[in-house]
Amino acid sequence: MLRFYSFRILISFLLMILIGGLFNVQVIKGAHYYKQSENNRIRLIELLAPRGNVYDVNGALLIGNRASYNVTILPQDFSKEDLPRLSKILNISEEDIRAKIKKAKRVPFMPAILKRDIDQETLFVLEESKPDFGGVLIETQAVRYYPHGAIASHVLGYVGRISQSELDRDDHGVYSRNDLIGRSGVEKGLDSILRGENGGRQIEVDSRGRLSSVISERKPKKGQDVYLTIDIALQKKLEVLLADRTGTIGMMDPNSGEVIAWVSHPSYDPNAFIDSNRSKERISYLKNKTLPMLDRGLMSLYPPGSVFKVVTILTAFDRGKLNNKTTFFCNGFFKLNPRSRPFKCWFHLGHGPVNVYKAIERSCNVFLYNLGRMLKPEELKEMSMRVGLGEEMNLELSYRKGLIPDEDWKKKIYKEKWYLGETISYSIGQGFLSVTPMEVMRMMGAIASGYHLPSPHFAKDIFKHPKKKLGINLNDLKSVRQGLYNCVQTDYGTGQYARVSFMKVAGKTGTAQASRGEDHAWFSGYFPYQKPEVSFVIFIEHGKSGGGTAAKLGHEVLWAWKINKQEKVEVKKSAVSGSEKLTATISPLQTNPTTVVHAA
Amino acid sequence: MQLKSFIKDFHWALFFIALLLSVSGLVVIASASSSLNVDYVHKQLIWIGVGILFMFIILVLGYRPFLNLSYVLYAISIALLLLVLITGVVRQGAQRWLHLGFIALQPSEFCKLATILALAHYLGGKKPTQDHRVSFFIASLIVLFPLAFIVKQPDLGTALIFVPIYFCMLFVWGAKLRYLIGTILTGLISMPIFWFMLKEYQKRRLLVFINPNIDPLGSGYSAIQSKIAVGSGMITGKGWQEGTQSQLQFLPERHTDFIFSVIGEEWGFLGAVSIVLLYLIFFWCAVSIAHQTTDVSGRILVVGVVSMIAFQVFVNIGMTIGYMPITGLPLPFISYGGSSIISMFISLGLLLSIHRNRSIF
Numbered sequence: 008m009l010r011f012y013s014f015r016i017l018i019s020f021l022l023m024i025l026i027g028g029l030f031n032v033q034v035i036k037g038a039h040y041y042k043q044s045e046n047n048r049i050r051l052i053e054l055l056a057p058r059g060n061v062y063d064v065n066g067a068l069l070i071g072n073r074a075s076y077n078v079t080i081l082p083q084d085f086s087k088e089d090l091p092r093l094s095k096i097l098n099i100s101e102e103d104i105r106a107k108i109k110k111a112k113r114v115p116f117m118p119a120i121l122k123r124d125i126d127q128e129t130l131f132v133l134e135e136s137k138p139d140f141g142g143v144l145i146e147t148q149a150v151r152y153y154p155h156g157a158i159a160s161h162v163l164g165y166v167g168r169i170s171q172s173e174l175d176r177d178d179h180g181v182y183s184r185n186d187l188i189g190r191s192g193v194e195k196g197l198d199s200i201l202r203g204e205n206g207g208r209q210i211e212v213d214s215r216g217r218l219s220s221v222i223s224e225r226k227p228k229k230g231q232d233v234y235l236t237i238d239i240a241l242q243k244k245l246e247v248l249l250a251d252r253t254g255t256i257g258m259m260d261p262n263s264g265e266v267i268a269w270v271s272h273p274s275y276d277p278n279a280f281i282d283s284n285r286s287k288e289r290i291s292y293l294k295n296k297t298l299p300m301l302d303r304g305l306m307s308l309y310p311p312g313s314v315f316k317v318v319t320i321l322t323a324f325d326r327g328k329l330n331n332k333t334t335f336f337c338n339g340f341f342k343l344n345p346r347s348r349p350f351k352c353w354f355h356l357g358h359g360p361v362n363v364y365k366a367i368e369r370s371c372n373v374f375l376y377n378l379g380r381m382l383k384p385e386e387l388k389e390m391s392m393r394v395g396l397g398e399e400m401n402l403e404l405s406y407r408k409g410l411i412p413d414e415d416w417k418k419k420i421y422k423e424k425w426y427l428g429e430t431i432s433y434s435i436g437q438g439f440l441s442v443t444p445m446e447v448m449r450m451m452g453a454i455a456s457g458y459h460l461p462s463p464h465f466a467k468d469i470f471k472h473p474k475k476k477l478g479i480n481l482n483d484l485k486s487v488r489q490g491l492y493n494c495v496q497t498d499y500g501t502g503q504y505a506r507v508s509f510m511k512v513a514g515k516t517g518t519a520q521a522s523r524g525e526d527h528a529w530f531s532g533y534f535p536y537q538k539p540e541v542s543f544v545i546f547i548e549h550g551k552s553g554g555g556t557a558a559k560l561g562h563e564v565l566w567a568w569k570i571n572k573q574e575k576v577e578v579k580k581s582a583v584s585g586s587e588k589l590t591a592t593i594s595p596l597q598t599n600p601t602t603v604v605h606a607a
Numbered sequence: 608m609q610l611k612s613f614i615k616d617f618h619w620a621l622f623f624i625a626l627l628l629s630v631s632g633l634v635v636i637a638s639a640s641s642s643l644n645v646d647y648v649h650k651q652l653i654w655i656g657v658g659i660l661f662m663f664i665i666l667v668l669g670y671r672p673f674l675n676l677s678y679v680l681y682a683i684s685i686a687l688l689l690l691v692l693i694t695g696v697v698r699q700g701a702q703r704w705l706h707l708g709f710i711a712l713q714p715s716e717f718c719k720l721a722t723i724l725a726l727a728h729y730l731g732g733k734k735p736t737q738d739h740r741v742s743f744f745i746a747s748l749i750v751l752f753p754l755a756f757i758v759k760q761p762d763l764g765t766a767l768i769f770v771p772i773y774f775c776m777l778f779v780w781g782a783k784l785r786y787l788i789g790t791i792l793t794g795l796i797s798m799p800i801f802w803f804m805l806k807e808y809q810k811r812r813l814l815v816f817i818n819p820n821i822d823p824l825g826s827g828y829s830a831i832q833s834k835i836a837v838g839s840g841m842i843t844g845k846g847w848q849e850g851t852q853s854q855l856q857f858l859p860e861r862h863t864d865f866i867f868s869v870i871g872e873e874w875g876f877l878g879a880v881s882i883v884l885l886y887l888i889f890f891w892c893a894v895s896i897a898h899q900t901t902d903v904s905g906r907i908l909v910v911g912v913v914s915m916i917a918f919q920v921f922v923n924i925g926m927t928i929g930y931m932p933i934t935g936l937p938l939p940f941i942s943y944g945g946s947s948i949i950s951m952f953i954s955l956g957l958l959l960s961i962h963r964n965r966s967i968f
Contacts, residue, residue: 010779014910015894017775021921022887026880028928032838033876040838044872051828209828 052118052210053183056203057149059230061163061193063239064267064467065575070163070194072149076125078133079118082108084142093140096132097122118144120185123283150281151187151194157276159242161302162235162269162404162465164192165277190280191300193233193465196403200469203230234467236265240574244567245270248560253297254528254547255304255444256564261452261533261542264461264472273299303548305406308441311396312519313370313501313553314529315436317454317487320363322390323378324483331486334360337373343380343427350376350431353518367490370501370516372435379434384413384425387433393478395449395460396442401472403465409442437520447531448544453477454491455513455539457484491515492536501554502530505561509569511536514561516553525549530557534565541568616963617666618896624889625940625955629655629948631882632866632941638848639862639869640943647862647943654945658952665956669964673957674731674904677724681749684721687714688756713946715765718753720950722769723911725749726776731904735781743786746777758804764934768918770794775914776907829865833927837871837879844875862943864935868927882941886920893958900965909961912954 032040061070078097085108094101099122107121121143125133133145151166166187173188182188183205189195206227211220245256249272258268273295279288292299301307323329339357340349352358352372358365366374388411392398397411414425417439432438445463452461457479462472491513494500501516514532521527528550533542545564550556633648633655640647665673673680691714726749733742750773757766774787802810836850844850850872861869871879890913897909916939923938925931937947 010781011894011898014775014779014914015891018890018894018913018917019887021917022883022890024930025883025921025924025928028925028930029837029871029876029879029883032834032928033840033871033879034842037838037841037876040835041841043835044839 052144052146052208053185054206054208054225054227055148055183055185055187056205056227057229058151058166058187058203059201059232061201062232062234063237063242064235064265065238065240066234067239068154069159069235069237069239071152071154073152075123075148075150076130077123077146077148078121078125079144079146080104080108080121081118081142081144086141089140089143092136093143096129096136097125098129118146123148124150151277152281153277155239155243156278157274158246159237159239159269160192160274160277161271161304162192162237163277164194164196164404165190165280166194167280191302191405192277193235193403195405197233197466197469200233201230204228233469235465236260236267236467237269237465238267238571241568241571242268242270244571245564246272246274248563248567252547252550253303254545254550256543256545256560257304257444257448258541258543258568259448259452259461259463261455261461261539264452264463265467266463266465267541269304269465271301271303271305273297275299302404303546304444304544305402305404306443308407308410308443309527309546309548310438310440310519310521311436311442311447312517312527312529313372313436314447314515314517314519314531315440315442316367316370316375316434317491317515318390318394318396318436318450319375319378319382319387319434320367320487320490321394321479321483322382322386324480324486325390326382326386328381329363329378331363334362335374335377337361337371339373341373341376341431343431347428350428363486364490364493367487367515368493368497368500370494375434376431379431380427382430382434384430384433387411387430388413393460394453396446398446398460400445400449401462401464401470403470406445407443409446410439411442412439436517444531444544444546447529447546448542451515451531451533451544452542453479454484454487455533455542457481461542488513488536491532495532495558496536502532502558502561504554505530505558505565507562507565507569510534510565512565513539514558516558518551518553521549525551528553528555528557530554530561613963618892618959618962621889621892621896621955621958621962624885624892625952628882628885628889628940631870631885632938632943634847635866635869635873635941636862636943638850638873639866641848650945651943651948654948655952657945658949661949662952662956662959665953666960666963668960670905670908670957670960671964673724674728674908677721677728680721681725681753684714684718685753685756688718688753688760690714692756692759713944715757715760715762716946716950718757719765719768719772719915720912720953722750722753723772723776723908723915726773727904727908727911730776730780730907731902733780735783739783739786743777743782746780746782747773747790758801762935763805764922764936767922767934768915768936771918772911772914776911779910780907829933830926830929833865833868834929836868837927840872840875840879842876844871844873844878847873849873860935863937864923864933864942865927866938866942867924870941871927883920883924886917886939890917896958896962896965900961902961902964905961905964909958912957916951916954 057072058070060068060072063069090101090104094104097104104121107119110119130145133143153160153163153165167190169182169184169186169188173182186205189198189201194201204227206225208224209222211222241258245258245268249256249270251272253272255272256268256270257266259266275292276288279285279292320329337352337354337358337360339355340351342349350372353370358369358371358373361369361371361374363374365371388397391409391411397409399408400406412433417423417425417429429438433440449461449463452463453459456477458477459474460477462475464470464472492511494516495502495505495512495514497503502514505512505514512532512534513536514530517527517529517531519527519529526549528547529545530553531542531544533539543561543564545557545561547556547560633651636651637648726746729749730742730746735742750769754766754769757769778787839845840850850869867879867882870882874881893909893913897906897913900906900909919936919939922931922934923936923942926933926936937944939951940948
């Protein structure tokens with residue numbers, strides 16, 4: 008029972024503490040707090056943290072910050088008489104100012120932004136007349152700046168103001184009302200890293216609404232800097248090559264998965280989303296029918312066409328339906344049975360007897376049709392996924408997964424069974440199948456590496472990229488590689504236009520039927536053949552011909568890579584020779600004194 | 608006849624105090640939400656109605672079936688907590704809510720009750736003189752299990768309430784003092800681990816409690832403004848809907864967590880102390896129920912329920928005058944909110960039922 012009484016006493020004691028506390032706050036200090044509430048002059052100023060910078064692989068600045076000045080207003084401290092003058096200085100109509108003040112009153116005692124990013128002249132005028140304006144403040148804010156304009160814009164992305172729904176959804180204290188949030192590219196994908204920690208300031212204002220003292224402050228913390236794997240010098244060269252064609256060029260190190268260049272055209276200038284004066288440009292980007300905001304390499308699905316033939320061949324190897332000596336005769340077309348409609352080879356005269364090397368080299372459809380007849384769609388899907396088509400990626404950018412069909416998929420979507428003819432189309436990369444250029448580049452990277460499936464990425468040391476085993480027989484891969492080599496390096500190869508004098512290149516062309524309009528042009532592969540450093544993809548939307556358009560562009564792309572590499576070496580060399588000169592001048596001092604004596 | 612005994616055995620005082628608190632709550636909500644667009648008063652009225660319905664159901668069924676089913680209720684409430692962790696909606700940075708179509712439920716609110724029931728049931732069946740160590744250990748596990756899930760959500764306020772409930776119930780049961788002190792020491796030593804489990808904003812809230820200047824825009828601001836609100840009410844208060852702090856929206860969440868700041872400002876010291884005294888009478892009545900009952904489980908159950916409500920009152924009011932960190936615990940019977948109101952009336956139903964069946968055993 009003693010314990011029971013103790014419990015009763017404890018509970019009573021707790022409430023006594025509260026009564027004592029209330030007495031202290033309300034009776035003893037009541038007058039003090041009453042006065043504070045009467046003229047509650049505490050205002051809240053938010054200090055937005057600058058976002059982290061973004062650099063390319065060599066340390067060149069890709070995204071930075073510049074200072075901008077915003078005019079803000081504390082509605083309760085602003086007197087209406089100042090309205091006409093303020094409107095004149097800021098060049099905003101009085102109605103607009105009134106509307107903004109009305110909106111701001113919903114969250115009182117926090118300033119609302121009247122005008123963003125004012126120019127120097129306005130700043131001076133305002134600073135001079137500031138003592139006359141109660142409740143008008145000037146805040147500096149770091150604003151995003153993209154020094155390279157439209158170059159690599161799909162990789163970098165842009166930022167925008169946070170919306171109310173995003174604000175409600177996210178974690179407490181991470182975002183605030185005026186915050187910026189990444190809208191695409193790494194700005195979006197790495198937002199949590201790039202964004203800093205906002206600070207704040209409690210200030211006290213005097214009776215005229217001017218700052219009288221800072222009560223407390225928390226400094227904003229700048230976001231983390233990020234280094235990308237992109238080489239902006241190479242990127243620029245490739246952007247020039249793609250020019251006004253619609254399509255993508257990508258290059259990746261197949262050993263590490265680092266994407267060194269990633270071009271998608273048409274593109275946009277992210278600065279237009281920062282500068283409030285460029286709203287027309289923004290709208291034109293968003294409404295343009297050519298979809299410049301779309302990263303075609305990651306967010307668009309296309310039929311891969313003949314590029315997919317390597318997957319069909321690998322599947323046939325894997326399932327024991329094909330070896331290096333298997334030969335099929337191509338007379339220009341293929342029939343499932345004597346009465347069925349013929350599937351045509353692109354070379355209507357026929358390739359004659361074709362083995363696996365020749366099939367890849369000349370992109371013979373009939374050879375692939377014969378393989379397709381022996382394969383199930385599930386088997387093709389399984390191999391596709393193994394080389395990364397339709398697979399997950401640990402990417403910093405938004406991406407879509409390719410559509411890799413099989414019987415179950417068709418049953419689910421079309422409520423229809425799978426026809427053998429569809430497998431025949433499937434085997435040459437047509438039909439339901441559609442992939443992204445990134446996936447094709449990844450696939451070629453896998454073939455180049457041989458041991459693992461590369462995990463493509465754009466940022467250094469941010470995400471983890473564990474090596475995933477490829478699990479494909481090396482001899483099978485060797486045969487495919489030989490075919491890819493022949494495709495570029497022999498005079499019968501469909502990719503011969505891409506050939507360059509300074510190294511051997513492996514690749515595969517593709518001319519894929521588009522659902523409407525001209526065919527899409529593909530060229531993808533890797534180089535140097537013996538010791539691959541780069542896997543690449545070139546894709547031209549409605550480019551008509553893989554061998555004619557894409558491979559031809561490939562030739563220039565290869566040269567651009569070579570020139571870029573040379574320039575890098577030269578830069579390095581000049582740096583090294585510079586330091587050599589330096590050591591040369593120092594060396595006499597370092598020489599052993601005894602030697603000097605000897606020489607004397 | 609039955610009705611007569613029902614009326615006779617009904618603890619009118621306890622019920623009326625709860626009702627008085629709820630009505631006061633409605634009045635304050637009406638004032639605090641006058642500038643908001645949602646009709647919180649009507650919604651709250653419905654919650655109170657539903658709560659009283661639950662209360663009577665429990666009174667008719669008696670508290671015994673609930674004790675007997677306590678392990679099942681306990682398991683269900685933990686399953687609900689798990690469900691929240693998997694599917695729950697993140698509101699204000701924590702997953703506490705379960706969406707059931709028309710209403711959002713806060714399972715941690717009901718988990719408190721289920722845990723108290725389970726603990727009362729377990730301890731009621733064990734004598735402190737036999738197998739003391741085992742009983743103590745298992746009782747601790749019963750509390751620790753849901754506590755871990757609630758910390759994970761994270762709902763710091765509710766988690767903190769579990770601790771005094773646990774100590775009070777075990778203390779009254781008759782746990783050895785050195786065991787209780789040992790548990791406190793273990794808890795203190797494992798504090799750093801606990802610290803790392805907290806989310807950034809929670810750490811900040813705790814740090815803000817020590818130094819409000821760390822977060823001038825967030826909870827530090829609320830702490831200062833709330834104190835100004837309560838203090839400025841002085842002795843007699845500014846009057847209904849006259850509180851400048853409350854009406855000018857200096858205060859966040861003034862119809863839920865910070866409702867007492869509005870009471871303090873508009874009703875003054877006299878009003879605020881009246882509310883505290885109502886709670887005090889409520890607890891005294893409740894404790895005397897525990898005193899009268901012959902059922903050990905029932906007695907421990909009362910201690911659990913009373914300590915739950917009392918510490919919630921203490922933390923919530925203490926928060927508005929800067930004595931406690933800002934944790935987001937509702938003020939029992941007064942704060943707006945369905946889960947809180949219903950669980951409070953369920954608690955009341957349990958108390959009333961223990962009173963009614965005090966001499967069955």
